[in-house]
Amino acid sequence: MSSALDCAGKPVDLSRPRVMGILNVTPDSFSDGGRFIGATAALEHALAMVEAGADFIDIGGESTRPGAEPVSAEVEIGRVVPVIEALGPHCPVPISIDTSKPAVMRAAVAAGAGLINDVRALREPGAVETAVELGVPVCLMHMQGEPRTMQAAPAYKDVVAEVRDFLLGRAAACEAAGMPREGILLDPGFGFGKALAHNLSLLRHLDVLIATGYPVLVGLSRKSMLGQLTGLPVEQRLAPSLAAAVLAARAGARVIRVHDVGETVAALALVAAMMEAD
Numbered sequence: 001m002s003s004a005l006d007c008a009g010k011p012v013d014l015s016r017p018r019v020m021g022i023l024n025v026t027p028d029s030f031s032d033g034g035r036f037i038g039a040t041a042a043l044e045h046a047l048a049m050v051e052a053g054a055d056f057i058d059i060g061g062e063s064t065r066p067g068a069e070p071v072s073a074e075v076e077i078g079r080v081v082p083v084i085e086a087l088g089p090h091c092p093v094p095i096s097i098d099t100s101k102p103a104v105m106r107a108a109v110a111a112g113a114g115l116i117n118d119v120r121a122l123r124e125p126g127a128v129e130t131a132v133e134l135g136v137p138v139c140l141m142h143m144q145g146e147p148r149t150m151q152a153a154p155a156y157k158d159v160v161a162e163v164r165d166f167l168l169g170r171a172a173a174c175e176a177a178g179m180p181r182e183g184i185l186l187d188p189g190f191g192f193g194k195a196l197a198h199n200l201s202l203l204r205h206l207d208v209l210i211a212t213g214y215p216v217l218v219g220l221s222r223k224s225m226l227g228q229l230t231g232l233p234v235e236q237r238l239a240p241s242l243a244a245a246v247l248a249a250r251a252g253a254r255v256i257r258v259h260d261v262g263e264t265v266a267a268l269a270l271v272a273a274m275m276e277a278d
């Protein structure tokens, strides 16, 4: 188990839990003006997250939350590439591209992205070959169904084993295509075709995924499972989001994908110090 990830020349030490800041560049986030205003606001938000201690910035131009509609590669590229180009020179940490489309992966890595984060685990045609060719690390995530309909009727016999086996199968496919094992992260995909009980089982048994030896990334920040448990609306879910980050990091997750970077960095300082204590 290697603990340094090489993101296109920007190394990230994964011996301690790291924080990935979320930068959405979808119309519901930064585009209340034209594209230029959108890119400027996105750039400011990204730099604020770096200042707050983010170890990665994850840029996504297609919403994948429950109910979201797909967008074309052209639209996605038009949203993310200007932001990656603007951010690149000012960004000391790797930029991750949250996409499933080979054309977007190519454009984003050419613009400066150093990690591919794919909620479809490189299942789109040509995606594995493209990722191998681009030579950057990848995060392979589990999802049952597609965003538009995935929450209709999630069903599993054994959610923990099924998610693990799916991810190990995708990792094996990537390695067979020439991807180095050290460049693969796994993600159980909280909220992606999962009922509350499935999400809770995955969190409780995160050790099963950690035991694969691949570094594990998790995204729980502000998700509806936290709303179901607390009754809190999305803009008030910081406390359960921090609890989720702490539990995941304590279980051995290496990257925590969040909206609230500074608060999460502070919470994880305790976890890291505790886990390194005698």
Ligand code: PT1
Pocket: 064, 065, 066, 098, 117, 118, 119, 139, 141, 187, 189, 190, 191, 192, 217, 218, 219, 220, 222, 223, 224, 225, 257
């Ligand atoms: C994630 C993730 C992601 N989540 C990775 N990438 C989203 N690797 C986007 C809800 O239930 O967990 N891991 N990219 C955002 N997706 C969702 C899903 C947002 C569910 C909200 C919910 O509220």
